[in-house]
Amino acid sequence: MLQQTQQAGVAQMQQKAQKTVLVVDDEAIIRDLCMRALRDYHTVEAANGEEALRVYEQGGIDVVLTDVMMPRVDGIELLKALKEREPTIVVIIMTGYADKDLILKALKEDADDFITKPLNLMQLRTAVDKALDKKALKEEIANLKNLDRFKTNFLSLISHKFRTPITSISLFLQNLAAGVYDPSQETNREYAGLIYDEACYLGTLVTDLLTFSHMMDTGEALKLEPCDLPTIIALALAKAKERTDRLHINVECELQPMEEILLDREKFSFALQQVIDNAFKFSKQSGQVRVAMEQTTQNCRIEIEDTGIGIPQGELPKVFEKFYQVDADRTGQIRGFGLGLFYAREFVRMHGGSITLDSAVDSGTKVVITVPRRPGASS
Numbered sequence: 001m002l003q004q005t006q007q008a009g010v011a012q013m014q015q016k017a018q019k020t021v022l023v024v025d026d027e028a029i030i031r032d033l034c035m036r037a038l039r040d041y042h043t044v045e046a047a048n049g050e051e052a053l054r055v056y057e058q059g060g061i062d063v064v065l066t067d068v069m070m071p072r073v074d075g076i077e078l079l080k081a082l083k084e085r086e087p088t089i090v091v092i093i094m095t096g097y098a099d100k101d102l103i104l105k106a107l108k109e110d111a112d113d114f115i116t117k118p119l120n121l122m123q124l125r126t127a128v129d130k131a132l133d134k135k136a137l138k139e140e141i142a143n144l145k146n147l148d149r150f151k152t153n154f155l156s157l158i159s160h161k162f163r164t165p166i167t168s169i170s171l172f173l174q175n176l177a178a179g180v181y182d183p184s185q186e187t188n189r190e191y192a193g194l195i196y197d198e199a200c201y202l203g204t205l206v207t208d209l210l211t212f213s214h215m216m217d218t219g220e221a222l223k224l225e226p227c228d229l230p231t232i233i234a235l236a237l238a239k240a241k242e243r244t245d246r247l248h249i250n251v252e253c254e255l256q257p258m259e260e261i262l263l264d265r266e267k268f269s270f271a272l273q274q275v276i277d278n279a280f281k282f283s284k285q286s287g288q289v290r291v292a293m294e295q296t297t298q299n300c301r302i303e304i305e306d307t308g309i310g311i312p313q314g315e316l317p318k319v320f321e322k323f324y325q326v327d328a329d330r331t332g333q334i335r336g337f338g339l340g341l342f343y344a345r346e347f348v349r350m351h352g353g354s355i356t357l358d359s360a361v362d363s364g365t366k367v368v369i370t371v372p373r374r375p376g377a378s379s
Helices: 002-017 028-037 049-057 075-085 100-108 121-177 186-215 229-243 265-281 313-318 340-350
Strands: 020-024 042-046 063-067 090-095 113-116 224-227 248-254 261-264 286-295 299-306 354-360 364-372
Touching (some): 020 028, 063 075, 075 100, 229 248, 229 261, 229 265, 229 286, 229 299, 265 299, 265 340, 313 354, 340 354
Parallel strands (some): 063 090
Antiparallel strands (some): 224 261, 286 299
16 A cells, blocks of 8 residues: 555656646745745746747746746736746746736736745645646646537537538539530630649548548547658648649748758658648748748757738637637638648647747738657756
């Protein structure tokens, strides 16, 4: 019995050690006290909100513990920015001010908990434990509730995506059989070409469905192998250019040689391909797609930027949700299932990395993927 209790305690400590807490305060002594109190977790620190956002974008942060009154970007601004990037991120506010308006403002921005100064270290540990438990429970409940909705929406989306090309092909063949079309006439040959394109599109949909059915098991362990990241990026760009019908897009590629890093080649290539494909898909007939990569001693950062149609600010928190599409009315003008970015984020996170997106209508979109150069390395 004692051995089982000890094993459970060790397992709990290991689970905590896998969670990363970002401590944000402009006073070094407060950061140090918090990090000591949270020694069971992996902790990183930042001296202000601006620095905290840079640390967060490197990936792997589960909880943010932040002061309110800080220079540059304060705690409330940091809270808002983090929730916009990742609605499920846990943010705990530390404050020495029992200001009702401040608390209401933080609650409005979806703060998860509050801790008053001077700090009670036991309360601090409890708050972080409770916040993570709450997050896990909310995610589990949401997954259960969404399961049936997922099936229904998926079947509805598939039927919609297949209906348009099937209807077009069916009508053309009916008219051809009835003698309405003469295959020898130029105009009707054009119609035949359009129908051929629709048939090819159906083939693409089937391929995408098979790909997603293969990729949906995100719980499968990563199959890590040494990979040359610039080569993976170049291959993804080549595939995207081959598939696009936008022939006048200028492609700017800024890659640098680097040592191989351990990646699951299939999953990471899939994630990168979804982002690069979107950069082409949502570009106008003439525009620019820029892909750049830079590296630090710990991370690789990939930027994919386009000058396309962009995304409204209010829609940005939704872009990584299942079935989200810029073509919100499902007119069929933007073709796809709305699953690519969802799985792209899942696979990047499995590597200990992060993926963020910034966009504005008619000004284009910028996606940043950050992945550690060594699996399990601190960001």
